[in-house]
Amino acid sequence: MTQDTILLLAVVVLLLPLLSFTLLIFFSKRIPRQGDWLATSILFVTLFLSIAILWGKLLAYHSDVLQTTFTWVDFGHVPGIGPLKLDLGIMVDNLAAVMLVAVAIVSALVHLFSIGYMRGDVRYGRYFAYLGIFSFSMLGIVLTNNFWLMYVFWELVGLSSYLLIGHWFEKKSASDAAKKAFIVNRIGDIGMFTGIMILFATFQTFSFDAIFGAIQGGTLPMGSETWLTTAGILIFCGAIGKSAQFPLHVWLPDAMEGPTPVSALIHAATMVAAGVYLIARTFAMMTAEALMVITYVGAITAFISATIAIAQNDIKKVLAYSTVSQLGYMVMGLGVGAFTAGFFHLTTHAMFKAGLFLGSGSVIHAMHHALERHGDHHTDPQDIRNMGGLRKKMPVTFWTFLMYTLAISGIPLTSGFLSKDEILAGSLAFHELTGHSLIPIIGFFVAGLTAFYMFRLVILVFLGDHKESSRSESIHESPATMTIPLVLFAILSFFAFFSPNPFGAADGWFFEAIQRPVSVVPAGVAAAGAEMFEEALHHSHTTAMILSLTMAGIGILLAFATYYWKKINADAIAGNVKPLHTFLVNKWYFDELYDVTAVKGTLVVTKVFRWFDNTIIDGLVNGAASWTRAITLGTRKNWEEGNLSAVFYMGVAGVVSSYVAWLTGSSLWSAETGVLQGAWYVVVGLGMGGLTFFLFYAGVGGFDNRIVDGVVNLVAYLAGFFGLLTRRIQTGKVQTYIAFVLLGVMIFFLWFQ
Amino acid sequence: MVDQILESLSKFLPETTLVVAFCLALIADLVFRKNRGIVTALSLLGVVVSLLFAFQQAGMSLSVFSGMMAVDPFSVFFKIVIGVSAVFIILFSLYSHDVQTTERRKGEYFSLLLALTLGMYLMAGAANLLMMVLALELTSLTSYILAGYTKEAGDSSEASLKYIIYGALSSGLMLYGISIIYGLTGATNIYGINEALSTGEVNEITLLIASVLIIAGFGYKISAVPFHFWTPDVYEGAPVTITAFLSVASKAAGFAMMIRFFKVSFLDSNVVDLPSGMWSSLQGFEWNSILAVLSVLTMTLGNLVAVWQNNLKRLLAYSSIAHAGYMLMGVVVLSDKGLAAVLIYFVVYLFMNLGAFYIVMLVANKTGSEDIDSYKGLGYRSPLLGVAMVIFFISLTGLPPTAGFIGKLYLFVALLDAKWIWLAVVGALNSVISLYYYVRVLRNMFLRDPEKDSGSIRFSVPQVAILLLLLVPTLLFGLYFAPIVDWANASVIMFGVR
Amino acid sequence: MEFLGIGVLTWITFVPIIGMAAVLMVPKGNDAAIKWIPAVATFLQLVLAAMIYLNFNKGMTGINSLEGMQFVEKARWIDVEGVSWFGRIQIEYFMGVDGLSVTMVLLTALISFIAVFASWNIDKALKGYMAMLLLLDTGMMGVFVALDFFLFYVFWEVMLLPMYFLIGIWGGPRREYAAIKFFLYTLLGSVLILLAMIALYFSVTIPDAVTGERIHTFNMLAMMDPANYEPGSLLAGVGTYWRYLAYIALFIGFAIKVPIFPFHTWLPDAHVEAPTAISVILAGVLLKMGTYGLLRVSYPMFPEIAQAYAVPLAVVAFINIVYGALCAMAQQDFKKLIAYSSISHMGVVLLGMSAMNSQGMVGAVFQMFNHGTITAMLFLIVGVIYDRSHTRDLDAFGGLAVTMPKYTGVMTVAFFAALGLPGLSGFISEAFSFLGAFQTHRYITIASTLGIVLTAAYMLWTLQRVFLGSPNEKWAGLPDINGRELFTLVPLAVIVLVLGVYPSLAIDLMTASLNNLVDIVAGGSALAMAP
C-alpha cells in the first residue's frame, strides 16, 4: 500500500459512517428493516478498512506520519500577517491508526449488538443513523491533523451523544440527561476553544505540526511560557469535559439514560476516550506544570468516582462510575508521563468496558423481558439488588462478563493487567522523579477499590440465587446478535492481542508502535524526558506489579467476604458510617452543588436581567404616554380650580408693563428716571415671584405627587411633562395668552440684556 | 416724482393686479347676485395673473416707491409661494363645506382672500418700517375677518375675537418697538436704519428692547413660541381653507418680512464673506441668538404639545408651530445657505402642509368631524386619501423620499456648515418627536378598523386632481430637487445687500 | 452586467417596486395573482442575485476604491449649479457591490423570496401587505448597494414606513405599540446619521471630472480618503473632537438598528408582534444594516476613532452576547426568546468587528450572513407552530418531536446552527469572530465565550420544553409541517449546512474587501499615532 492509498482509505473510512447516517436519516423508513443491516455492514466495512490501514501503516510506514491537507479558507493577503490560509487535513500516524481500529471495532460490534437490543424501538432507524454520525465524528477526531477539525468533530461527538442519550426523549430524565451532557461538555469546550484561540493568535494556523514546530523553534504562544502552560491546561479542559474528569464528570452517570449499547459505544469506549486521545495528541506541547494539573485531575477523578461506584446499586451507574474512574486513570497515566501506558489503557479499556456495558445490556434486556412477562412495572430492571443467580440462566453473558471484570481488576493474563500495571508503574516513577507521593497512593488504592466494586457487581448479579425465584424462570440468554459481540470483546480482552508476554506490555507491538512524542516545550518548563522516565520506570516495575496484584486481591477477597460469603455485613458497616455512606450514595453531592450554584444561579441572574430589561431599560423610554396621561388628570384639575383672578392678572400686567417702561426709560435716559427706579424694582420683584408661583401652580403641583414613582421614567416623564405644562398654558383665554407673551418678552430682555 | 411713481407702478404689477381684482370682485359680487361663481373665477384669474407678473419680475433687483418696497428675487420668491398657495386655497374653497354653504357671502370671502394675498405680497417686499406696519395690518385685518367667516359658528367667532385681540396687541408691541428704533436711528427705511446702526453709536439695551418688541410682532405672525398662543385656537376655529392659508402663506410673508428686516437692518457690511455666503450681524447685538432660543422653544413646544392633540386641525396647528421653529433655525445661522434652506423649506412646506389641510377638509366634508378618532379606518374607506395622507405626513416628519426630507436636509446643511451643531441636534431630535403624533393619525387610519356602518368614501375627479397637484410635487421634489434648490439659491438676493 | 441597458444593481433594487406596481394594479379579490406576483418579483431578484454571485470577481478590493467596486452604476442624479457661496451640490446615483455588500445582497434576495412564501397565510388586506413587503424589499436592497451616502440614507429611511405598517397592521395584539416603538427608535437613530452625513458632506470635496473645480459630494468612497477633507472643515484632521462626535452620532444611529444594548428594547417587541415573514425580514436583514453601516461608513471614514473605540465596542459586544443570552433564557414566549437570541448573536458580529483584523472581520460579516439565515429559520419555525396552535408559550407544548417529526428535524438543524454547532455555518463565523477578537481583546473575548455555553443552555432547554418529553395531549392532532413551509425552510437549512462545511463559498467573496478595510482602519489609526 502506498501512502496515498492509506490516506485515501482513511478518507473513505471517515466518510462511510456519514454515508450511513445520511442514508438512514432520510430513507430509513423506506429501507427494509429500517436499514439496520445497511448501517451495520457499512460499519463492518469501516472496521476492515481500518484494520487494513493499521496493517499497512505498521508494516510499511512504521515511523512515518502520513498527512494530506487542503486549503479550506483563504484569507488572502491579510494586513500585518501576509498571505493567510487555513489548511485542514487528515493525518495517519500510529496513534491514529490504532485508535481508528479501536473505535471501528467497538462501533461495529455495538451496531451488531443493537440489532438485537433495540429491536422494536419506535425510532429504530433513527437510532442507527445516530450511531452513524457518532462513528463519523469520532473517526474525525482520530484522523484530524489540526485543532480546528479536532474541535469541530469534538462538538459533533457532543451532538451525537446528545441525540443518543436523548433517544428516548419522552422520558424527562433522558432529555434532561442529554441536555446536561451537552452543556457540561460545552463548558469544557470553551476552555479548549480558548486554548485554541491562544495558539491561533500567535501561530495563525491550526495544524498540530506547524504549531508544535513553531514552539520547538522558540516561538511561544503570546510570547510567554505561562501562556504555553495556560494553553495546555485550557486544551485539557476539553478533555475534562469529554472524558468526564473532575469537576465536569457529573454528566456521564446521567448519560446512562441512553440505550445501553450507546453507553457501551460512547460513554465507555470511544467518546469519553476522546479526551485522553486529545491529551495524547497534544502531549508534545504540554509543559511540566500542565502535566501536573493533568495528573492531579486524573487522580482525583479516579478516586472520587471509585468511591462513588462502591455505593451504587444501578448496574449501569456502577459501570459509569467505573468508567469515570478508569478515565481518570488514563489521564493520570498520561499526566505522569506514562504516555504509551495511558493510551494503551485506553485501548484495552475500550474493549472490556464496551464488553461490560454490552454485558449489562444483555442482563437488562433479559430482566426487562422477564419483568414484562410478569407484568411487573415497578421493579427496576437495572437494580442489582433485584438480580442474582443469572450465571446459570445466561452463561455466555456471565463468562464474558467475568472476563471483563478480571481485566478491569487487573488480573494477569488479561489486557487490563498489562495496561494498568504500566500506569501504576508510571505513577511510581513519577513519585520518584517529582516526589509527589499522593499519585501512586491513589493509584493503588483505586486499583483495590476497582476490584472490590466490580466483583461486588458480579457476585450480586450472577452468583447466588435470584431474588425472585418465580421470575428467574423467565430469564433467558440473549440472542446471537448480542452474544457474539460479547464473546468477541471477551477474546479481545486477552493479553495475547497486545503482547506476547503476559507480564510485560513493553514487549508487544503496541509499545513499539506507540512511542511517547518528544516534547517541544522549552527545556526549562518541560517534564522529565523520556529517558529519565524510562529509567525510573524500570526501577518501579516489579514493585508496581506486586502492589497492584495485592491490592486487587484484597479487593476481590473483600468483595467475596462481604457479598458472597456474607462474613462481613455490608449494611451494618454502611450503618456505622452513615454520613460517609450517604455522601457516597449521593455522589459527593456534586449534582446538588452545581444545581444550587450554576443552574439556579444562572436562572436567578436571567430573571434579574429580564426584569431589568423590561423595567429599567424599557421603562426609561417607555411609558411616557400612560404616565403623562395620569398627570393630565391631576394638573388639569388644578388649573381649572385655580381660575386666576383679575387681581392676579393685574399683578402680571403691572409688572410687565412697568418693567418694559422702566427698561426703556432707564437705559435711554437713566439719570432722569432714577427717581422711579426703587419703586419699580419692588413691583418687578413681586411680579416675578407671582409669575413663578403661577407657573408652579399650573403644572408642578401634579408633578410633585408623582415624582416619587417617576425616577425610572424620568426622561420620558419630563418630555411628557413639558409638553403637558406648555399645553396647560393653552387655557383658551386670550388674556392669559397675552400675559405669557409679555412674560416671554420680559424673559428675553433679561436673558439677552 | 411722478415719473418715479409711474416707473414704480410698472414694477408693481402683481400687487396692482390684485388690487384691481379685489375691486372687480367686489363689484362682481354686487352685480352678479345669481351667479357668484364669477367672483370665484375672477379671483382665481386675478391671482394667476398676478403670479404671471411676479414671474416676470424674476431677476429684477430694485427699489420702488422711494424705497418703500423692494422688488428683488427674494420678494418675488415669496410672492410666488404666496400666490401659488392662494391659488390652491381658492381651489380648495370650491369644495369647502364652510364656504359653499354661505352662498350670500361668497363674494366677500373671495375678495377678502384677494386682499389678504395683497397684504402678504406687500409684506414680502416691504423695505420701510411704515410699509411693514401697513402690510402687516392689512394682512392681519383681513385674516381676522376671514377667521370668523363662518360667523354663525361659535368657534369661528371666538377664534376671530381672540385673534384680533391678540393680533392687535402684537402689532401694538411691534409698533412701539418700531417707534423706539425710529428714535434711535432717525430712519424708517431699513437701509437707513442699517446705516445709522453701523456708526455704532447706539444704546445696545434700547436696541435690544426695540428688537424684542419687534420680534414679538414677527413672532406672532410666524407663530413662534412664546407668541404662538393664538395659533391653535384660531386654526381650530377658522374654516379649514383659511387655516391652511394662514399656516402657509401668512407664515411665509411673516418670514419674508422678518428676514428682510433683520438681515438688512443689522447687517455688518464689513463682515460679509461672499464666497462662503456667511455674513454677520452688527457687533454688540446678536439678534440671531434670540432667534435661536425662539427656534428651540418653538419647535420643542410645538412638537411636545402636538402629541396631546385630538383635533386634527389643532394638531396641524402645533405642527405648523414646530415647522416655524425648524425654519427659524435657517435664519439663525446668518448665512445665505440658511436663507436658501428656509426658502427651500417653504416650497416644500407649501405642498405638504396644504396637502394635509386639504385632506382634513375633504374628510370633514364627509364625516363632519376633524377629530382624530373620526379617521379610524380611513385608509380602508378611501385608500387614495389614506396613501396621500401618509405621504404628506411622512413629508412633514421629514423622511425621504419625500420633499419634506429635502427641506430638513438643507436646514441641517446650513446649520452644520455654520457649526450650529447643538441646534441641529435639537432640530433632529424634534423631528423624531414629531413622528409620534403624525403617526398617531396614520395609526388611526390604517391600524384601526373603521366603524361598523361606514362605507367607502369617494371623491370627484377634480377633487382628486387637486390632491394630485399637491401630492406629486411632494414626492417628486423628494427625488429630484435640483430645480427648487437652484431657484432658492438664486432667490436669496435682496435689494440693497450686495 | 446590464439588461435592457440598465445595470443589474438597479434591476435588483427596483424589481420589487415593479412588482409592487403590478400588485397594486391587480383588481381586489384576485388573491392568487396578488400572491404570485411578489413571488415572481422576488424570484427574479434572487436570480439576479445569483448572477451577481456568479459574476463576482473575488479578487477586487472594494471599500474605498472605485476600481475595486463591481457592477458599478454611476449617474448624475442631482446636480445643482450653485452660486458661489453654496458651491456645487452633486448627488449621484451611485451603486456598486464589493465583498462587504455582496453577501448582504444575496441574503436580502434570499430572505425576501422566502418571506413572500412565509406570508402565504395572510388574509387581511393582502394587497397592501404585499405592496409593503415589496417596498421594504427595495429599501433593504438599496441600502446594501448604495455607495452614495444620500442614496444610502434615502433607502435607509424608505424601509421605515413599510415596516411600521407591516408590524402595525398585520402584527400581534400589541402591534401598535411595537410598531411605533420600532419607528421612533429607528428614526432617532437615523436623524443622528443624517447629521453626521451632512457634516461629512461639508468636509469632503472632490475635483469635478470636467472642470476640476472642487465640489462637495455624498460619494462614500470620497469620504474615505483623508486627502479629500477640506482643510479647516468640520471633520478635517485626525481624531478631533468633531470627528469623535460624528462617529458617536453614527454609532448610535447604527447601534439602534443592530441593536446594541441599551438601545435594544424595540427589538423584542417588534419581533414578537410582527407577523412571521416580517420577523424573518427584521431578524434576517434589518439587523444587519446596523453592522453593515458601521463597516461601510463608520470604520473606513473614521478609522482612527474606530480604532480608539475598539475596546468599548468589544465591551458592548460582550454585554450584548451575555446579556442577550441571559435574557433569552428567562423568556416564556418562544418568539421573544429568539428575539433575545438575536441580540446575543449580533453581539458576536460586534465582537468580530471590534477585532480590527481580517479574521475577526470575516467572522463578523460571515456571521451577519449566517445569523440572517439561521434566525430566519428560527422565526419561520416559530411561525409554523404559532399558525397551528396560536400560542407561543414555551411551556404549553412538549413532545412535539413525536407529533411533528419532520418539523422537529428541520428545527433541530436550526437550533443547533444557532447554538454554534460545528458543521453548520453559525459555528464558523462565531469561531472566526472569537479567534479574531481574541488577538485584540484577550480577556473580553474569553469572557464572551460564556455566551457559547449560555446559548447552548437556553437553546437546548427550549428544545426540551417544546419538542421533547411526552407528547402533550392537547396538541396530538397537530399536522406536521406542510410542503410550503418546508419550501421556505429547506433552502435555508441547505445553505446553513453547505456553508458549515465549505464556508469558502461565502468567505472568498469577502476576504479581499475586508483585508482592505482592515488596512484602511490600521492606516487611519497609524495616522493618529503620528506626531
Next chain:
Amino acid sequence: MLDFIQWLQNPGLGHFLLISAVLFSFGIFAIVTRRNAIMVLMGVELILNAANINFIAFSRYSSGSFDGQVIAIFVIILAAAEAAIALAIVLNIYQNFNTVNVDEFNQLRD
C-alpha cells in the same frame, strides 16, 4: 425733591417718552385685566397711541425729519380700521353669545 421739581419744569424728550411708556403700560394693563372686550380694545388703542407719541416726539426732538409724524397719521388711520373690524367682530360675538366678556370665550383650548 428739588431735582424732581426741576426736572418737571423743563419738558423735553424724556417727558414725552415717559408719558408714552406710562400710556403703553396702561394699555397693556387694560388688555390683560379688563373683562369687557371693548375695554380690551381700548387698551390696544392706548398702546398704538403710546407709539404715536414716541414717533412724534422723536420726529420733533431727534431726527428732524417728518417721517415720524407721517407714520403717526398712518397709525391713526390704522387704529380706526382696526377698531372698526374689532367692533364688528365683537358685535357678532355678542349676537352669538350675548356677552362680550372675553373671559368666557374658552371653548377653543387644549
